Amino acid sequence: xxxxxxxxxxxxxxxxxxxxxxxxxxxxxxxxxxxxxxxxxxxxxxxxxxxxxxxxxxxxxxxxxxxxxxxxxxxxxxxxxxxxxxxxxxxxxxxxxxxxxxxxxxxxxxxxxxxxxxxxxxxxxxxxxxxxxxxxxxxxxxxxxxxxxxxxxxxxxxxxxxxxxxxxxxxxxxxxxxxxxxxxxxxxxxxxxxxxxxxxxxxxxxxxxxxxxxxxxxxxxxxxxxxxxxxxxx
Amino acid sequence: xxxxxxxxxxxxxxxxxxxxxxxxxxxxxxxxxxxxxxxxxxxxxxxxxxxxxxxxxxxxxxxxxxxxxxxxxxxxxxxxxxxxxxxxxxxxxxxxxxxxxxxxxxxxxxxxxxxxxxxx
Ligand code: SF4
Ligand code: SF4
Numbered sequence: 190x191x192x193x194x195x196x197x198x199x200x201x202x203x204x205x206x207x208x209x210x211x212x213x214x215x216x217x218x219x220x221x222x223x224x225x226x227x228x229x230x231x232x233x234x235x236x237x238x239x240x241x242x243x244x245x246x247x248x249x250x251x252x253x254x255x256x257x258x259x260x261x262x263x264x265x266x267x268x269x270x271x272x273x274x275x276x277x278x279x280x281x282x283x284x285x286x287x288x289x290x291x292x293x294x295x296x297x298x299x300x301x302x303x304x305x306x307x308x309x310x311x312x313x314x315x316x317x318x319x320x321x322x323x324x325x326x327x328x329x330x331x332x333x334x335x336x337x338x339x340x341x342x343x344x345x346x347x348x349x350x351x352x353x354x355x356x357x358x359x360x361x362x363x364x365x366x367x368x369x370x371x372x373x374x375x376x377x378x379x380x381x382x383x384x385x386x387x388x389x390x391x392x393x394x395x396x397x398x399x400x401x402x403x404x405x406x407x408x409x410x411x412x413x414x415x416x417x418x419x420x421x422x423x
Numbered sequence: 424x425x426x427x428x429x430x431x432x433x434x435x436x437x438x439x440x441x442x443x444x445x446x447x448x449x450x451x452x453x454x455x456x457x458x459x460x461x462x463x464x465x466x467x468x469x470x471x472x473x474x475x476x477x478x479x480x481x482x483x484x485x486x487x488x489x490x491x492x493x494x495x496x497x498x499x500x501x502x503x504x505x506x507x508x509x510x511x512x513x514x515x516x517x518x519x520x521x522x523x524x525x526x527x528x529x530x531x532x533x534x535x536x537x538x539x540x541x542x543x
Contacts, residue, residue, distance in 0.1 A: 349504075
């Protein structure tokens with residue numbers, strides 16, 4: 190199999206290039222894309238990428254794999270390799286620090302903007318703030334996000350206005366707290382979202398839901414925020 | 424960076440709702456006119472004129488004209504802030520966007536004046 194990897198060191202290279210490597214796929218078992226990178230790195234230690242848990246929990250090895258964002262550790266070769274070729278590029282839309290490592294600052298800035306924590310101004314109970322089973326169920330499909338940025342960096346609306354459109358990951362978190370029965374800052378949260386960009390730049394292209402490695406659906410969460418905004422504003 | 428001053432209502436929700444509402448008006452108008460044509464085969468020009476010149480159709484046409492204007496402005500403003508910005512054209516982004524929005528404004532004003540002249 191031929192593996193083509195995006196190589197770029199902004200400080201010294203005048204422009205990025207693709208470097209090809211030969212890789213022997215073992216017979217009888219599938220590998221993850223991350224396994225390929227690990228083995229290639231033994232031969233060429235200069236290849237740079239992020240990784241940590243290698244099991245889809247930390248969200249650090251998000252990259253563009255044969256044209257589609259995903260986690261290298263959770264993507265089997267069998268599912269993505271076509272014509273015996275694997276092309277690895279950094280997540281699109283963010284500045285490259287080196288090779289497959291991108292600068293996530295803008296992504297985290299948008300995450301911070303939605304106050305991604307529980308706000309409750311009532312005096313704390315003795316033990317903990319309880320939820321009913323139904324209230325807790327509303328958080329399913331929201332709290333699982335690992336902030337890998339696969340969704341946000343595949344969203345054209347984020348590419349064109351990364352400073353103003355929050356992007357699917359931040360919006361998913363925003364809805365996670367809007368939907369939380371223990372949160373008392375709903376009004377303030379909604380007021381912060383009501384400008385032409387933060388939420389409404391989403392054009393329901395659904396790239397986000399299409400790539401999420403945790404099978405979450407930010408598009409649906411954004412739709413729910415819109416509904417809340419309509420109720421809030423009328 | 425893109426700013427909001429030239430946005431229709433400067434509020435995301437009203438723009439969003441207005442764009443949907445105007446779309447409904449436009450769709451209703453198209454259905455109304457197509458329905459009239461469909462129900463009246465062999466229509467003469469005189470019948471057509473008297474239909475379009477009735478006061479109800481004049482008001483409906485005017486409403487649709489303004490709906491198209493608002494719909495177009497919101498849509499064009501969105502397109503221009505997506506594609507005619509500093510990400511695509513660096514420091515020229517805001518110049519391109521400014522000229523584009525000026526062009527769209529002039530086109531819309533001419534369209535409305537012409538439309539009102541035709542309808543009334
Ligand atoms: S929603 Fe999915 S793709 Fe987006 S950051 Fe969270 S886990 Fe990653
Ligand atoms: S549905 Fe919205 S947030 Fe998701 S990729 Fe499309 S425009 Fe972006």
